[in-house]
Amino acid sequence: xxxxxxxxxxxxxxxxxxxxxxxxxxxxxxxxxxxxxxxxxxxxxxxxxxxxxxxxxxxxxxxxxxxxxxxxxxxxxxxxxxxxxxxxxxxxxxxxxxxxxxxxxxxxxxxxxxxxxxxxxxxxxxxxxxxxxxxxxxxxxxxxxxxxxxxxxxxxxxxxxxxxxxxxxxxxxxxxxxxxxxxxxxxxxxxxxxxxxxxxxxxx
Amino acid sequence: xxxxxxxxxxxxxxxxxxxxxxxxxxxxxxxxxxxxxxxxxxxxxxxxxxxxxxxxxxxxxxxxxxxxxxxxxxxxxxxxxxxxxxxxxxxxxxxxxxxxxxxxxxxxxxxxxxxxxxxxxxxxxxxxxxxxxxxxxxxxxxxxxxxxxxxxxxxxxxxxxxxxxxxxxxxxxxxxxxxxxxxxxxxxxxxxxxxxxxxxxxxxxxxxxxxxxxxxxxxxxxxxxxxxxxxxxxxxxxxxxxxxxxxxxxxxxxxxxxxxxxxxxxxxxxxxxxxxxxxxxxxxxxxxxxxxxxxxxxxxxxxxxxxxxxxxxxxxxxxxxxxxxxxxxxxxxxxxxxxxxxxxxxxxxxxxxxxxxxxxxxxxxxxxxxxxxxxxxxxxxxxxxxxxxxxxxxxxxxxxxxxxxxxxxxxxxxxxxxxxxxxxxxxxxxxxxxxxxxxxxxxxxxxxxxxxxxxxxxxxxxxxxxxxxxxx
Numbered sequence: 001x002x003x004x005x006x007x008x009x010x011x012x013x014x015x016x017x018x019x020x021x022x023x024x025x026x027x028x029x030x031x032x033x034x035x036x037x038x039x040x041x042x043x044x045x046x047x048x049x050x051x052x053x054x055x056x057x058x059x060x061x062x063x064x065x066x067x068x069x070x071x072x073x074x075x076x077x078x079x080x081x082x083x084x085x086x087x088x089x090x091x092x093x094x095x096x097x098x099x100x101x102x103x104x105x106x107x108x109x110x111x112x113x114x115x116x117x118x119x120x121x122x123x124x125x126x127x128x129x130x131x132x133x134x135x136x137x138x139x140x141x142x143x144x145x146x147x148x149x150x151x152x153x154x155x156x157x158x159x160x161x162x163x164x165x166x167x168x169x170x171x172x173x174x175x176x177x178x179x180x181x182x183x184x185x186x187x188x189x190x191x192x193x194x195x196x197x198x199x200x201x202x203x204x
Numbered sequence: 205x206x207x208x209x210x211x212x213x214x215x216x217x218x219x220x221x222x223x224x225x226x227x228x229x230x231x232x233x234x235x236x237x238x239x240x241x242x243x244x245x246x247x248x249x250x251x252x253x254x255x256x257x258x259x260x261x262x263x264x265x266x267x268x269x270x271x272x273x274x275x276x277x278x279x280x281x282x283x284x285x286x287x288x289x290x291x292x293x294x295x296x297x298x299x300x301x302x303x304x305x306x307x308x309x310x311x312x313x314x315x316x317x318x319x320x321x322x323x324x325x326x327x328x329x330x331x332x333x334x335x336x337x338x339x340x341x342x343x344x345x346x347x348x349x350x351x352x353x354x355x356x357x358x359x360x361x362x363x364x365x366x367x368x369x370x371x372x373x374x375x376x377x378x379x380x381x382x383x384x385x386x387x388x389x390x391x392x393x394x395x396x397x398x399x400x401x402x403x404x405x406x407x408x409x410x411x412x413x414x415x416x417x418x419x420x421x422x423x424x425x426x427x428x429x430x431x432x433x434x435x436x437x438x439x440x441x442x443x444x445x446x447x448x449x450x451x452x453x454x455x456x457x458x459x460x461x462x463x464x465x466x467x468x469x470x471x472x473x474x475x476x477x478x479x480x481x482x483x484x485x486x487x488x489x490x491x492x493x494x495x496x497x498x499x500x501x502x503x504x505x506x507x508x509x510x511x512x513x514x515x516x517x518x519x520x521x522x523x524x525x526x527x528x529x530x531x532x533x534x535x536x537x538x539x540x541x542x543x544x545x546x547x548x549x550x551x552x553x554x555x556x557x558x559x560x561x562x563x564x565x566x567x568x569x570x571x572x573x574x575x576x577x578x579x580x581x582x583x584x585x586x587x588x589x590x591x592x593x594x595x596x597x598x599x600x601x602x603x604x605x606x607x608x609x610x611x612x613x614x615x616x617x618x619x620x621x622x623x624x625x626x627x628x629x630x631x632x633x634x635x636x637x638x639x640x641x642x643x644x645x646x647x648x649x650x651x652x653x654x655x656x657x658x659x660x661x662x663x664x665x666x667x668x669x670x671x672x673x674x675x676x
Contacts, residue, residue, distance in 0.1 A: 085364055086413070088371045158371070162379040165319050203320050 040197030042091050042156070042171060050173050051099030054189045058152075058177060059107050063186035067149070078104060078112040078177070079148035087158035087171065100152065100175075113148050150186065151178050166198040249286060249617065252278045256290060260492060260621055263675050268621075269294035282338040285314050286617060289345070292352065293621040297489070297673045301356040308353045315341045315349070330573050333514075334566075334615035343380050344392045344554050345619050347373060351398050354405060355487070358669045363408045370402035370421070392558055396428025397549035397626065400444050401669075404485055407451065408667050415475075419455050422448040426466075436553040441546040443485065443630040446472050473632070481632050482662035486530050487671035488545050488642065491523035491624030494552045496559070496616040505578060509605070513574050514614040515566060518556045523624060525644045525652050525674050530629035535637040535659075545627035545642070552624040570612075577608045623673065635664045644674055652676065 030036065035045045067076045080100050083093045097115075104110055114122060129139045154175035161168045170192060177187040252275050259268035272290050279287040292307030318340040328336035341349075354369035373395075381393045403421035406414045426448060429440035449472035452459040464470075473481070496516040503511050532541040581604030589597025629642070640657035655672045662668065 085368065088368060088375055090365060090368050160371075160375045162375045163382050164379055167375075167379075199316070199319050201319070201321060202323050204323050 040169075040195050041089050042087070044095065046171065046193055047096045047099050050171075050191045050193065051096060051103050054173065054175055054191050055100060055103035055107065057189050058175070058187050059109050061187050063177065064109060075109060075111045076149045077146055078110050078150045078152055080104070080112065080115065081151050081153040083153065083175075084155040086155050088160050088169070089158070091156055093156065096156070096173075104152075111146075113146055119145075148180055151180055152176070153178070154189075165201055166196070168194065168196050170194045249279050249283050253620065256621065257492075257495070261675055263673070265294045265297040265673070269298060269300075282335070283617065285311055285318070285339050285341055286619065288314065289341075289349070289619045290621045292349075293619075296352055296356060299359070301359045304356045305353060308349050308356070311341075312346070312349050312353070315346050330569075330576070332611050333573070333613045334569075335613060335617070339617045341619070342392075342555070342558050344395070344551075344558060345622075347376055347380070347395055347398055348551070348619075348622065350376065351401060354401065355669065355671065358405060358408070359671075363405065366405045367409055367414070370405050370417075373398050373402055374421075391561060392554055394424070394428040394432045395549075396425040396433055396440070397628075399425035399428060400441070400548060400628070403444075403447060403451075404667065404669065407447065415451055415454055419448070419451045419459065422451060423463075433550070435557075436550040438547050438550050438553075441548050441628050443628060445470055446630075450475055450478060478632070479665045480634075482635055482664065482666040482668070484530075484532065484631050484633070484638075484640065484660070484662070484668045484670070486545070486629045486640075486642065486657065487548075487669070488528050488627040488629065488644075489623035489671060489673040490525055490528075490627055491552070492521045492675050493555055493618075493620060493622040493624050494518040494520045495620045496614070496618055498614040498616060503574070507582070511574050511578055511605075512609050512612045513570055514612045515563075515570060516559065516614040516616050518552075518559055520552060520556075521624065523674075524646050524676050526647050527645045527649075528627060528629065528655075529643045529645065530631055530640070531643065532631045532633055532638045532640050534633070535639070537636075541631045541633050541638075543629045543631045545629040547625050548628040549626040551622050551626065555618065555622075570614075574608065574612060577604075577611070581605065581608060623675075633662065635662050635666075637661050640670075642672060644676075 033045075033048070037043065037045075064076065068074075080097050083096055083100075085091045085093050101112065104112055113119075123142075126140050126142055128134075130142070152175060154173065157172045157174065159170045159172070171194075173191045173193075175187075175189045176185055177189075178185050252272070255271055255275075256268060259265075259271060269291065272287065272294060276287050276291075288307045288311035292304045292311060295301075295307060296304035318338055321337075325337050350369045350373045354366045354373070357363075357366035357369060377393075377395060377398070384391045384393050399421045403418045403425060406418035406421055408414075409417075422444060425444055426440055429438065429444070433439070445467055449460070449463055449467065449470060452463040453472075454475045495518070497519045499515045499517050501513050501515075503513050505511055528545040530543045530545060534541075581601060584604060585597045585601040588600040637659060639659050642655045642657060644652045644655060646652050653674070653676070655674065657670060657672060660668065
């Protein structure tokens with residue numbers, strides 16, 4: 001009686017273990033803005049939050065008001081240039097640049113021009129329109145691009161303090177808004193994120 | 205928490221002594237079961253390595269990479285790290301840098317994950333042998349992974365990514381250094397060659413911050429060669445002094461004065477002059493790193509029997525090539541640029557020393573395990589004899605002794621596709637088109653083989669990193 005009961009329990013246990021072992025990857029849809037930290041490395045949430053906070057700070061500074069005073073009714077034109085990765089991680093800075101562009105354009109207070117790479121493609125397209133295949137009414141002229149007033153550039157830096165199994169990492173994002181005509185720096189922004197990542201030494 | 209060998213032995217023996225009668229049998233069964241698992245795991249890499257070693261020795265890296273990929277499963281789950289390291293090394297050797305990056309990146313992540321020790325797996329190493337645990341890699345291997353990652357990115361002209369690896373090396377070496385007391389000798393706490401390479405990469409970055417980082421890297425490299433690598437008979441390579449002086453002159457008078465105190469009459473090119481020239485750094489990955497061999501000793505027991513105890517030790521693989529000379533012939537003009545290679549990284553020496561440093565710990569653990577197995581078998585023998593008679597006791601003893609004999613295997617795993625040493629050569633030339641090659645030399649300076657490095661178009665300010673490999 002006891003043996004049979006034990007036997008059944010064992011069979012159930014083995015089946016449960018087998019099912020668990022055979023289970024494939026589980027996939028769950030999450031909100032894009034949900035914070036999920038897995039490895040402790042720079043991730044999409046860091047990129048988005050830093051971009052939003054820094055652009056908010058940038059647009060609240062005096063340079064914008066001064067520009068609007070000297071150019072009534074005109075929004076300054078900004079170009080987002082390079083953000084150099086000077087960190088301990090392979091960070092795709094293009095994601096961060098796109099987050100910056102999104103935060104800038106959504107503010108509605110500045111306009112910005114296409115990036116260097118994008119402009120190459122756009123010029124090729126416009127050049128193609130000049131060959132006579134495109135109707136004159138819809139053809140775009142070559143010399144009506146808007147020149148940027150300001151260039152936004154920066155870097156992602158890290159300071160890592162590491163001992164085996166744990167580390168503290170400080171991400172420091174520096175952005176600078178420079179007036180293209182004069183090369184005067186109109187705004188310098190800095191945002192820091194600090195993370196403590198620990199890996200346990202033992203597990204069962 | 206670090207236990208001494210004596211503590212380890214006491215705890216293991218005590219645990220075994222606490223086992224009750226039934227458990228004594230169960231231990232024997234567990235040993236048998238785990239032995240089967242262990243042996244199946246050990247056979248994998250050993251089987252793979254007979255072919256991998258042969259192809260590596262022949263320098264047939266293309267076939268070696270295919271073979272490793274086809275036999276990925278034969279490495280076994282516990283040796284996934286070795287598979288990734290071997291695959292990365294062969295991919296790197298044939299210039300498949302994207303593939304090398306993928307393998308080495310996964311290897312680096314796995315090393316980080318394996319920092320967390322599974323207690324259940326670790327317990328198995330006390331019952332069966334050290335092969336029962338996953339291979340975690342040595343400290344120097346974890347740094348060399350980043351070196352090859354940096355070189356792979358540099359070969360793809362992705363300097364920013366190469367610099368990320370350089371920063372990781374800085375951080376890792378600092379963490380490794382912190383493990384040792386300041387007066388602790390013969391420990392892998394600094395890697396001057398990696399620092400030198402990182403300095404060259406930082407210089408490629410061109411910004412003042414990069415040059416500052418380059419100065420720090422070169423300075424640490426020089427300190428490392430002076431204090432750490434003397435014991436391997438390796439002194440600083442020439443390019444280190446040239447570059448350090450040049451970057452120090454950019455940093456300021458105080459920095460330059462500090463370096464010139466050490467090298468008062470050394471002539472060097474300023475940063476401005478170097479911008480007018482092209483620099484080619486060539487790494488020669490020479491030979492095959494030593495591989496671990498099993499040393500078996502037979503220890504007599506109190507009941508006049510013997511037990512087998514197995515330890516790993518390194519065996520060097522002698523190579524014919526010991527040096528090389530770099531040649532650069534311009535397309536226009538006849539003046540040939542020549543530079544001798546010099547050893548920068550004694551990988552074989554580091555590996556041997558690393559194992560020697562852990563020798564006492566390995567010995568203590570092995571002896572504790574063998575003693576514990578021996579006591580368990582004798583206890584099981586007594587219990588079997590008491591319950592089922594003398595023959596059962598004898599049968600248990602014979603089975604147990606065979607299991608001890610078979611299960612005691614030294615952990616011979618290591619990243620064995622590494623070179624024995626890395627040499628570095630540098631030529632500085634005016635811009636132009638150059639044919640590059642290296643002449644490999646034997647111990648008496650005799651010519652062994654010529655390695656073509658191809659034609660390169662060099663612009664002013666170019667800094668090119670390239671490499672070749674010989675296993676003869």
